[in-house]
Amino acid sequence: MTTAETIGAAPARSRVRLALTHGSALPVLGVVLAVIALWYAGAVWLNAQSVLDRYERAGRQSWTVGELVAETMNLERPVLPAPHQVLSELRRTVIDVPVTSRRSLVYHGWVTVSSALLGFLFGTLLGIVLAVGIVHIRTLERSLMPWIIASQTIPILAIAPMIIVVLGSLGFVGLVPKAIISAYLCFFPVTIGMVKGLTSPEPIHLDLVRTYNATTPQIFWKLRWPSALAFLFASLKVAVALAMVGAIVGELPTGAQAGLGARLLSGSYYGQTVQIWAALIVAAVLAALCVAAVGLAERGTLHRMGGRA
Amino acid sequence: MRPRRDGVLALALVAAIAALAVPSGWDALAAGLWLAMIALILLLLFRPMAVLATAMSALVAAILGAIALALLLAGGAHGTDAPGLWLGALTASLVVWRVLERLSTLGRGRAVSLAVPFLFGLWLICLWQLVTVGFAIPSVLLPPPSQIAWVLASSLSVLGADFVQTFIRSMIPGYVIGCGAGFLVGVLVDRVPFLQRGLLPVGNLVSALPIVGIAPIMVMWFGFDWQSKAAVVVIMTFFPMLVNTIAGLAALGRIERDLMRTYAASYRQTLLSARLPAALPFIFNALKLNSTLALIGAIVAEFFGTPIVGMGFRISASVGRMDIPLVWATITVAAVTGSAAYGAVALVERSLTFWHPSFRKAS
Numbered sequence A: 001m002t003t004a005e006t007i008g009a010a011p012a013r014s015r016v017r018l019a020l021t022h023g024s025a026l027p028v029l030g031v032v033l034a035v036i037a038l039w040y041a042g043a044v045w046l047n048a049q050s051v052l053d054r055y056e057r058a059g060r061q062s063w064t065v066g067e068l069v070a071e072t073m074n075l076e077r078p079v080l081p082a083p084h085q086v087l088s089e090l091r092r093t094v095i096d097v098p099v100t101s102r103r104s105l106v107y108h109g110w111v112t113v114s115s116a117l118l119g120f121l122f123g124t125l126l127g128i129v130l131a132v133g134i135v136h137i138r139t140l141e142r143s144l145m146p147w148i149i150a151s152q153t154i155p156i157l158a159i160a161p162m163i164i165v166v167l168g169s170l171g172f173v174g175l176v177p178k179a180i181i182s183a184y185l186c187f188f189p190v191t192i193g194m195v196k197g198l199t200s201p202e203p204i205h206l207d208l209v210r211t212y213n214a215t216t217p218q219i220f221w222k223l224r225w226p227s228a229l230a231f232l233f234a235s236l237k238v239a240v241a242l243a244m245v246g247a248i249v250g251e252l253p254t255g256a257q258a259g260l261g262a263r264l265l266s267g268s269y270y271g272q273t274v275q276i277w278a279a280l281i282v283a284a285v286l287a288a289l290c291v292a293a294v295g296l297a298e299r300g301t302l303h304r305m306g307g308r309a
Numbered sequence B: 001m002r003p004r005r006d007g008v009l010a011l012a013l014v015a016a017i018a019a020l021a022v023p024s025g026w027d028a029l030a031a032g033l034w035l036a037m038i039a040l041i042l043l044l045l046f047r048p049m050a051v052l053a054t055a056m057s058a059l060v061a062a063i064l065g066a067i068a069l070a071l072l073l074a075g076g077a078h079g080t081d082a083p084g085l086w087l088g089a090l091t092a093s094l095v096v097w098r099v100l101e102r103l104s105t106l107g108r109g110r111a112v113s114l115a116v117p118f119l120f121g122l123w124l125i126c127l128w129q130l131v132t133v134g135f136a137i138p139s140v141l142l143p144p145p146s147q148i149a150w151v152l153a154s155s156l157s158v159l160g161a162d163f164v165q166t167f168i169r170s171m172i173p174g175y176v177i178g179c180g181a182g183f184l185v186g187v188l189v190d191r192v193p194f195l196q197r198g199l200l201p202v203g204n205l206v207s208a209l210p211i212v213g214i215a216p217i218m219v220m221w222f223g224f225d226w227q228s229k230a231a232v233v234v235i236m237t238f239f240p241m242l243v244n245t246i247a248g249l250a251a252l253g254r255i256e257r258d259l260m261r262t263y264a265a266s267y268r269q270t271l272l273s274a275r276l277p278a279a280l281p282f283i284f285n286a287l288k289l290n291s292t293l294a295l296i297g298a299i300v301a302e303f304f305g306t307p308i309v310g311m312g313f314r315i316s317a318s319v320g321r322m323d324i325p326l327v328w329a330t331i332t333v334a335a336v337t338g339s340a341a342y343g344a345v346a347l348v349e350r351s352l353t354f355w356h357p358s359f360r361k362a363s
Helices: A003-009 A012-020 A024-056 A065-072 A083-096 A105-136 A139-150 A155-170 A176-200 A202-210 A216-250 A260-269 A273-304 B008-022 B028-046 B051-074 B083-104 B110-134 B145-154 B157-193 B194-208 B211-222 B226-249 B252-260 B267-304 B311-320 B325-351
Strands: none
Touching: A012 B211, A024 A065, A024 A083, A024 B194, A083 A105, A105 A139, A105 A176, A105 A216, A105 A260, A105 A273, A139 A176, A139 B083, A139 B110, A155 A176, A155 A216, A155 B267, A155 B311, A155 B325, A176 A216, A202 A216, A216 A260, A216 A273, A216 B211, A260 B211, A273 B211, B008 B028, B008 B083, B028 B051, B028 B083, B028 B226, B051 B083, B051 B252, B083 B110, B110 B145, B145 B157, B145 B211, B145 B325, B157 B194, B157 B226, B157 B267, B157 B311, B157 B325, B194 B226, B211 B267, B211 B325, B252 B267, B267 B311, B267 B325, B311 B325
């Protein structure tokens, strides 16, 4: 009997206890609380020096530990901002400011996510086409596959600025150059996963459809494609996270006016640590949301196909 | 049984003759080489040979054709004025395709599995050269490979200093510390089930986050020199290693665990002689993934401020001066470095996890 069945059968009170002792909710909560506590401790530790320096400049002789701790958490440009400072910055830039404003993180987040999603689309299509070619044409498998693997040892993010600048001088500005970087990062996991997925049908199944005199397209649509879907979604989760990274790094060159990457860069120029952390948190939340959306699509699709996943 | 007619080579023959027929500035030497290639194609079309002989003859034909095209290019054939050049390129591509296809049927020997991708890559570089020179594409957009090679050779000292700064001083320490810490924490976490259940989802989430974004913070904390880059690399490599170590330590089967228990093996003995070896494929997976991630982290961190040396600095500075060939030369160094690091880890993996199914020959 699995844990889930036990929980379903148990009365409400012990159900809660079971969820706490067997589920991962409590441990995850514990880890998250520990991270926040460490964060506060780190904020006090790292910011203490600058507060002490300030006291010294002000000629102040006596101070209590309580005052020191309170001040380390409310500096304007802290070395490490405390979580509540980041939260209030988030509330200011996400909720208080209208969405269309340049100061709104929702606006910057949308700029980043839209180019990431465009790149994700390009990259996924390219990855699937390559995988279909590799599975069906042996020469391609032998000649192209090693280069696809080698292409990922090239630090593509490193040339992101060049791609942006070069495409910009050609007249391509805005979404497309960033999307190209995202697409380059995306296609690899999709290709690898799809090659594995499209070759995953058992030889006995392939033999069976061959005895039905199925054509290559029929084998593809009725056997290879359905069995590759689980692999496809696993790859898509990796790919969408990579697409976000690509879009953010694509915004780092100074030309970019909007986007989370541009916020990071301007924050680092002007020493606005709170702004950097807020942008990082938004990027993390958006990446997690994208991965979760792919996960939802996966569940829906596999459910409709009759899977139990 | 009649041999199947070779459509690819027939098309190549038509294109080759058409290339000679249109005005493209053929001189005597180039035309002679081209005719020799056509003769070889004819031979291949009408005299069926063994697989290897076909591949080799087609390879000779492709080389003859490539030399003829290079002569044509050097003679000033250019863009849309020389349709013969592009028909010639089509011919040579078809012949190269035939070489690759024949070689692919030769089985899975080591020489073949190296030669096919090598020839394919070489041909892509030749095409790149042909297109960039033939259409006179400005080097700001895409420099030809010959120019990149020239810049690479003539600025070796600069690129060498960048390599030492980024690879030896930033990436290696960060990689070692990050992977080592991830591994040790993984082993510790494995002893505490509560932490394991709590850290694994968090670790998985963090591995999906855009961690490169912490680069500006690290530059603020640790200064412009290599320490900040190493710190970025540590954080980027830590979580993949942690997640893979935890997953790897859980990979040992129940039977093997029970066996160790019947030996009355202590935790240490079980860990060292059964669980760690079983975890090695996972750990090497993380090491390989991290070898690429680490280089990316080190280079991207340099965009946020460096001493005036390093691959990331070289790239952003050269982009600013529109010195694109130097950027490509740096990228070449980075790509070779990344591939070599990956290859080195893969070699160690092969010698340590030779027992794994993926390395055993299918029998």
